[in-house]
Amino acid sequence: EVQLVESGGASVQPGGSLRLSCAASGFALSGYSMNWVRQAPGKGLESISYISSSSYTTYYADSVKGRFTISRDNAKNSLFLQMNSLRDEDTAVYYCVRDLRGDCGGGSCYLGFWGQGTLVTVSS
């Protein structure tokens, strides 16, 4: 059974940093591209970062570019999101998401399996 378990969410002051982790089980992480998607309280979904299976390709939403870094350790079946210079508007539940079919690209990427999410609160 595919399982994704996020951790690292916390309450932090503006300007602070956090590192989110996602532990994957039930499949080989090395065969799949991965994503981080966030959802602010009472709001919709925002896809913020993508990483290919080999880490060769990464994408970031404009809202986090230059502040957040996605990475992965396939040997440890883990995905990470380093978040720096946090702002109030980064407050959200952050989801670790696996692609539906494998290492996607060119439009065939779908957010097939989701973790339960971890809450990040940025407030002074």
Added chain:
Amino acid sequence: QSALTQPPSASGSPGQSVTISCTGTSSDVGGYNYVSWYQQHPGKAPKLIIYDVTKRPSGVPDRFSGSKSGNTASLTVSGLQAEDEADYYCGSYAGSNLGVFGGGTKLTVL
């Protein structure tokens, strides 16, 4: 403001059908056959229910169907059941592997 436009709410009685629209542009929905739909119950993670415009992942009931015409995609839920009450989000490829989402539609089963 979301890239794709969805109605904020929709409703139907048990057993009826309801359709939710998702309007984009020729740079996303209209330009590619890479539309998806996600179902989210309160306090839960979203779940993929439609991909490639019309396909259903394993385990998704065939009461859920997708279609597209021009820049507008649609999700139809037939034979509405109480457990279908949830938020529904559309998604589309828009030139990068991040994709874009609609603002979400709250479906109420009357």
